[in-house]
Amino acid sequence: MRRMPVLSLALLVLLTACAKWGLIEPKPQVVENRLQVNPSIAFARIVFPAPRDRLQMWTVDGPNLNQMLVLPELGHRMALLAEPSGADRANPTYPLFRSTMAEPEIMELIADTLSIAFQKVPIATTNLQPTTFAGQPGFRFDFTFSSRQDLDYRGTFIGGVDNGTLAGVMLIATAIHHYDTLRPELERLASTARRIRSTS
């Protein structure tokens, strides 16, 4: 148990080395065959080795400066982020989505997931509002936090629950510049989002 954090860090170094980068072109993109969005600018996509998160990570200037996270579909009792290997399934690290959750509870789920992932920093949420996402009633909210290195970030999530599953897009970017620059693109992704139904 005591050695586990070292192994995690070592694993992380490996993960960084093993991450693959892909190009997201400014044209309609189908994500995991579940959500279609239409970016107007090019992104780099970062693909980490397994275990895979539910969120697909895109960035323009690097993930420390900005991340456009696309959530194609999150089902009942699933977490946004993949459990570290060897984690106890009965006590998941990250909170689980439930299809019965109300919008304020989903906001809590997303904020708490981020808080845990960012070394237990407090995440301040605001502006939770009803909106339309992928042609269905949805919601949106803004959030802010400071990393443990005291870099200030802003973020916005736009998404919705349809047929018991959550989908959405989320921007996390430095408050000083990148958030304002990429916010219009987030709005574009949200406005062009279309959920793709499973045919099975």
Added chain:
Amino acid sequence: MTSLFSRRGFLGGGCALCAATLAGCQTTGEALGRLAPGARPVAGGDVASLWESADREERRVRQSRHIIRTPEVTSYISGLVEQLAGPYAKDIRVYIVRTPEFNAGMYPNGMMQVWTGLMLRCANEAQLAAVLGHEIGHYIEQHTVANFRSIRSATDIATFVGMGLAVAAGPGAAVLAQLAIIAAAFSFSRDQEREADAIGLDLIARNGYAPLAAAQVWERMIAERAAEERDRARGEDIFFATHPSSAERAQTLTALAGGRTGEFHTDRYRQALGGLQLTLVEDELRLRRFRRSEWLFERLHADGANPGLMLFARAEVNRLRDFPGDQTRAAEFYRQATAQPGTPPEAWRGLGLIERKRDRQADASAAFRRYLDLKPDAGDRDLIRSYL
């Protein structure tokens, strides 16, 4: 991974690395004896660089956004340290770090860090004073400096090893090796921990606190840890990785306390924390470690700490966990909380969410309305209004 979205806990891994390394590289620094009050290392001397590193870290911490700066709270904690440290008071500076875990730390230059998770868990001033006294013990016995000296030769070897690793496995491996060395300097052996425990107990006894409070800190941690046992796959228990077992400490401290009595100052402690208590509770809840949170809030509630807030906290644990039966328990706790003074408006929001889920629309609307009345500028007001 340098990813902003550190899903594998990259930054946490950095901290945890130190802890884990401590476990593996615990030093047995030779005792240096007590530090003289006001002493600083000789410029250019062997420990000057260690102090300079700590000074640099302190400059960063002083500017950090994660430091609690509520004047009433900071002056209260600083006052406690001043009282306990006596002739060393001017050498120690306290920073309250907003981190929801049980911990405190002492740097060789006199920087003391108190984590908010520790403050949440202490039932009274005497318990907090016992931990602060323990940290002062590390400082005045120069434990970090002793460790630093004992590993200096090892450092040279490890630097060499690091260079070798850099050649063999890339520069990342060398960084890991150097981090391990730094961490080792800040680790304390179990004997050093026992020595600091004894000093802490002596300091609280001399200042009129009940010596038994020192043992009670560890007894509570034993119970909380037992409650959390099945949450432990996360490997985040930094504190316990490097300290003597809580049971051993509790037994030793109980024996050292003997039959001596003193003050606990429970009410004074709760009053001093004031509005910060809600922040401490919310930060604990955000971790979603339900077993330990449930135990903790139940215990604090039983202690009589701010009943409205603790009932709210217990309700939130049940609502967020949402296991079978939790909604019913949450609703009951919310109802009890809303009948108490000191309950945050969010208790009405939680009750509304639960009642809405249970298809009790009238009760849900009434709760939401009360929430919006009490907190008209709530960040979720627009969406909550859409429920009415």
